[in-house]
Amino acid sequence: MRDSTSETITSVRQRLCHEGRDTRHQIIAGLSFGFWSGMLGARxxxxxxxxxxxxxxxxxxxxxxxxxxxxxxxxxxxxxxxxxxxxxxxxxxxxxxxxxxxxxxxxxxxxxxxxxxxxxxxxAERPTFGFDTVVVPAKRAWPLYQDTQAYVCQPGRWFQPVERIAFYADQCIQAPVPKILYRRDNVTWTPREAERLADSDDRNDRKIASVITASREQGWAEGMYQVFLLSGPGHPQHRQLDTALPHETSGRGSAFVQRQRYVSLHQLETAHTTADLST
Structure with a gap:
């Protein structure tokens, strides 16, 4: 066991010993959550x-x-x-x-x-704001959604609880507003993992396998990602705007969304441009 790990355990044990409580259960309880997370590390x-x-x-x-x-x-x-x-x-x-x-x-x-x-x-008692859709910047994610009906982003990214995702690409919010069907964080993005998931009995595993393969064909790098499986045309909960919503403001830093932005499906369906979403 690494020296730092032994030192941490010894420190906790000595503290508990002074209190007459240095039992195995108390030592385990006295170690921090970060200690246990670290113990599961690659080393x-x-x-x-x-x-x-x-x-x-x-x-x-x-x-x-x-x-x-x-x-x-x-x-x-x-x-x-x-x-x-x-x-x-x-x-x-x-x-x-x-x-x-x-x-x-x-x-x-x-x-x-x-x-x-x-x-x-x-x-259930928390304040709500009527937002059910997250708009994400999607220069790379939009083509992947078109091929796979999935959204892929960095692992560990926080989101409000929403029902739908909308894609901001090519200076407009694209017309599809798919329903989020399934979400999984920290997915290993390698051909080997795709092969493993493809052999699973779980259909979400198999779908993620196909997303990994398609993304690799589009030039996405190996690594770790978070993935949302989404609805597509023909799904009963899929929604499609009449047309994409253009963002008419231009200039550096003027994009409608930089990281993510929350709106309602109703706002999207009644807007003519992104300017209508700010009112």
Missing amino acids: YEDLWRSALRHAFPNSSGARKDVARDVEAIRKFRNRLAHHDSMLNIDIPFEMRRVHRVAAYIDTTVASWLARADRSLAVY
């Missing part, structure tokens, strides 16, 4: 090759899959602990990840946690 790959199936018996069996989920939960937990605003966070998505990691360890405990969890009840 401990050899350890987890033999230990992962014991610690997380219901996981995929790959350390990196567990590590990504735990690290994402750590970041979510830190935002909560620091009283950061949750208005821009998709709480149900994040809580599903918490329950998923619990199920990696013990499905019975995960079921109990889901029953005891009050987060969605509290979430």
Whole structure:
């Protein structure tokens, strides 16, 4: 075990020893969330090759899959602990990840946690602003959506809970406003992972495999991404504007959206240009 890890454990143990509480359970509880997230890092790959199936018996069996989920939960937990605003966070998505990691360890405990969890009840009381669609800058994402009915972006990117995605490309909001059907974060974007997912019994896995393959053909680099599977023409919940909405303002920094922007489907359907979305 690395020296820094041993030092952290020793420090916690010494503190608890002075209090007469240096039991195994107290030592585990005394270690930070960041410690456990770090323990799942790549430098401990050899350890987890033999230990992962014991610690997380219901996981995929790959350390990196567990590590990504735990690290994402750590970041979510830190935002909560620091009283950061949750208005821009998709709480149900994040809580599903918490329950998923619990199920990696013990499905019975995960079921109990889901029953005891009050987060969605509290979430239901949050202020709402009537926005159900996120508009994303889509110079590269728009062609990929046209080929795959999916949106791909960087991993760990936060979104408000929305139902739809609209694409800002070529100085206009494109006419399709697809429904979000499924979302997955921290997807390994390699041909090998595409092959693995293509053999899955899960149709979302197979769809993501096809998105990876198509994106690679369009020149997307290997790495890690977040993916949204979206509706396409013919889907009962798909929506299509009469025409694309032009953005008539020009000049440096004048794009309608730089990172992401929230609107309602109603606003999109009644607008003539992007200027109508600001009123």
